[in-house]
Amino acid sequence: MSRRDRAAGLPGWLYVPAVIGLLLVTIPLLALVLRADPARLWSLLTLPSSQDALWLSLRTAAASTVVCLVLGVPLGLVFARARFAGRNVLRALVLVPLVLPPVVGGIALLYTFGRRGLLGQALDVAGIHLPFTTIAVVMAQVFVSLPFVVLGIEGTARSAGERFEGIAATLGASPSRVLLRVTLPLIVPGLVSGAVMAFARSLGEFGATLAFAGSLQGVTRTLPLQIYLVRESDADAAVALALVLIVLAIAGVALAYRPAPPRRETP
Amino acid sequence: MSRRDRAAGLPGWLYVPAVIGLLLVTIPLLALVLRADPARLWSLLTLPSSQDALWLSLRTAAASTVVCLVLGVPLGLVFARARFAGRNVLRALVLVPLVLPPVVGGIALLYTFGRRGLLGQALDVAGIHLPFTTIAVVMAQVFVSLPFVVLGIEGTARSAGERFEGIAATLGASPSRVLLRVTLPLIVPGLVSGAVMAFARSLGEFGATLAFAGSLQGVTRTLPLQIYLVRESDADAAVALALVLIVLAIAGVALAYRPAPPRRETP
């Protein structure tokens, strides 16, 4: 209803930077699409190497999204609610994977979980070898994606406030129940956007995976690694494969990310 | 005050995944630090190539953070407030750079602004050459960082709600005034975390920069590109340089990102 929109009242000039921002992102995508050859796309898609990579990417990105939520939501809530010394420094540490060139992140993981790494030596004795496995792919993805979830959850939890949590506690709800029935439902927007960012970032992860997990078809070579590799011999094929990733991401995000309509309360 | 903390009431078990998440990120960083040689660090830092790279990184990341805010905040607000058909698809498009392997993003930019690109041909005629300039570095960083700002702003604006904006409008405030005096102040947490993510992601940006802007010392070779280059010949030196980036990021984030304490209202 256009009348309601005018009541929602964003100033008109705001659309100028908004549209520029939109174009800056969408025109390059269009340029990619225009360069791709649909016929090639199909033949590429039917290659076993592409299919393996696609399937591995979907599986690992889904797994790492789950891990990111399981670890990142609690961490974000702790940052939002608990008061303790050194919180700002810890938060900054958690954000470091954002700033680290991914390949250095992969090296750090290798220094930690590799055969001669900080924890890897003990793991090795226990017969656990992480590098060159699919688990290593997931770990690399979690390492680079976790900060988004933590930051998103902290922000949403802060702006949701603690008022409803206090009321729930006086009604007799234990902290666990408050968490599950009040806090989490109230921060659903943050959960969804955190999950979307983690999934997207995991799907696109390249450098850390290559450095930590290696690149073997069906085991550790995800779609981005496949794209890089194909690009070495055939740049057009790489672009076509990247389009697959884009289509996948758009479909996934457009389906998953439907924020609830705003509540319409009478003031 | 520990008593107040218990009143804040997160369940104890929540700290288990939170601490695991924290360790997963911090132990690899520790492993990096343990492998680095402080003496080398200093000698690396005094190299002109390192200093050029560091300085270029700081300048471009700061510039791209500003651009991301200028374009991303309006776009996030439009997604949060305006109701129009195709919004979910547009939002998914904006998120694509998240999922794209950065080098493909760089290729897309090259296909757009390159000499033979979609817009590049026209720009070329006008005498504007963007690729392989410092501006191209900023564009690549904006391309990969913008989605974080858009998503963060949209989420915060949604949870802040429109009630205060309506009241402000009845008091006679124009849409521009409502935006500047009510909406933006209310979403400051989202602005800050969006800016932090954009700055961090820009500082760490590598693949898109290399593909779109190339790697010329002092012009387009940012610290991550320098790290990559150094790694070809000397992995330890690369790690030492990465530590510089980490220290920089931690200092920046710990200083900039101090969320306001939660409002304490009587229920």
Place this chain on the structure above:
Amino acid sequence: TVPATAAAEPTRTLTVFAAASLGGTFTALAAAFEAAHPGVRVSLVFDGSSGLASQIVEGAPADVFAAANLVTMQSVVDAGLADKPETFASNVLEIATAPGNPAGISSFADLADPGLVLVVCAPEVPCGAATAAIETATGVALRPASEENSVTDVLGKVTSGEADAGLVYASDVLSAGDAVTGIPFREAEGAVGEYPIAALREGPQPALAAAFVEFILGTEAQAQLAAAGFRPAP
């Protein structure tokens, strides 16, 4: 402060795009070229050959392109941006192991040992293509833990101790220094990699570019390449 000579002879910058594996050697060669040509600054850009090639095709302001294989160079030639590339060096594979070769590897066939963690280059990149060719020629089937995208990634796995052995070029082994031990093997001769160089047509400094190509093909540069583990052009 600007030196007086700079006014008379303004600094000219020559931009050289070179394959990542040429990094160390070309940095030294550029310095030598600068010494021989006062007022010239050589700006080096290193990346995978194919990445550089697509940038050149999209208009990167490069004067010289030195690639790690002939196919990539051909894509630049096909785009009409270079003609008559010349091969200036070649390279053969070596086995890289942890220092001192603790696994006691002595031949290509030893790499097929299932207990050995082996990393190689993927067939899509030059070192991997060479690996695949040798596998076919010898009938030895390798079972690598990973097929990496570049020599650097292979070396990274070996130097970090994650892999027991890797297959890389002889020059890479040399540039890695003490971090690995190189083991040459006879079958490597069956797959020699070639490095072409060309001055680019649309580069801003065509005369200097030609001079640089000539310099690389000259005796001084060839000696330095040999010292870095490269072989002369076949």
Place this chain on the structure above:
Amino acid sequence: MIRLRARIAARDIDVDLTLDEGVTTAIAGPNGSGKSTVLAVLAGLLVPDEGELVIGDDVLMDAGVFTAPHRRGIVLMSQRVLLFPHMSVRENVAFGPRSQGRSRADARAAADHWLEEVGMTAFATRRATALSGGQAQRVALARALAAEPRILLLDEPFAALDAASVPPMRALLARELADRTAVIVSHDTADLEALAVRTVRLRAGRVTADTPISPPTQEDV
């Protein structure tokens, strides 16, 4: 004369009422009868499925027209207090004058005047979130009055005030509403008698009665 017609299916509301200009009209009715909804529609914060709003010759809303809230000159003091949480008490009250283009000093003076009128001068620099329920309601009243609206809408303006404070606030409003177009919603008939000349009664989203009240006199208060 002001004519409002509005139908909102989701709330089962279908009202058609007129308000006289220059006087105060009361809207009364049980909980959920649609009083706050009517005020929100008048202010332009809620768009009905169908309806019209005409003030004198001025069509603010009908099938093709919709005047944005900030152009209506209608101020709503809502049932939920909604002070701007990121501003001080004084900034809240000065917001209206500032929005109407008055200078910073001018707006500040106006704010201080109205804070004085509602007895909140001592709290001017306090954060708006650090107030008791009654204190917040006084500030909201000051904020609405400071905006000097063409039409003032008051939704239960005294609900959180202590018993002793109601008479002086009622006197303040009686003075300020004289000769002004206003609508007041209150559950307290004393308020209606003191302030309004007419009462529109709602029930279940429909107007059921429209009765005159004897005009307020100072003595009533």
Place this chain on the structure above:
Amino acid sequence: MIRLRARIAARDIDVDLTLDEGVTTAIAGPNGSGKSTVLAVLAGLLVPDEGELVIGDDVLMDAGVFTAPHRRGIVLMSQRVLLFPHMSVRENVAFGPRSQGRSRADARAAADHWLEEVGMTAFATRRATALSGGQAQRVALARALAAEPRILLLDEPFAALDAASVPPMRALLARELADRTAVIVSHDTADLEALAVRTVRLRAGRVTADTPISPPTQEDV
């Protein structure tokens, strides 16, 4: 007997008061005198700089002790209504019983019972955000009663109700508060007389008077 001592410098509050068990005590005083603050401290939602809370022999709070809100058996119906926005009306009311371990069916039955008592049965499946001010307050009352607390704290429970609804709600509360420990804050002396046996008066954060009221009888209502 319940003893509360609390000092909060930021609000200039320093109270020391006792409440009798098994009866309702009223807290009265002008706006900003500290009534809501006292209730928040009792419920455990606000920790004073220094103070103590003892119920019978049970120390809930002193220098080294702090019992978490959910272990106190004290329910607060706050001045701001604060229904859980992500739940239906029924889920809001069933939240207390469910939290105390009652089965889903049981809690639902309890919720429906209390919704009936406050006359909100028809709204059970409505989103809690889609209510009028008075409707929301009724639901909040039902939610507090459904939790069957050891001690019930009511902060202006009738502020948003229409005049006709107040007497029946007052009667409901009179019945429910009989033999229960409760504290009520209200600006309406009729409420206090009908429901409380004693009034503690606050002013500027200090207790100024503590006076008995004649016990409520059904006829008063």
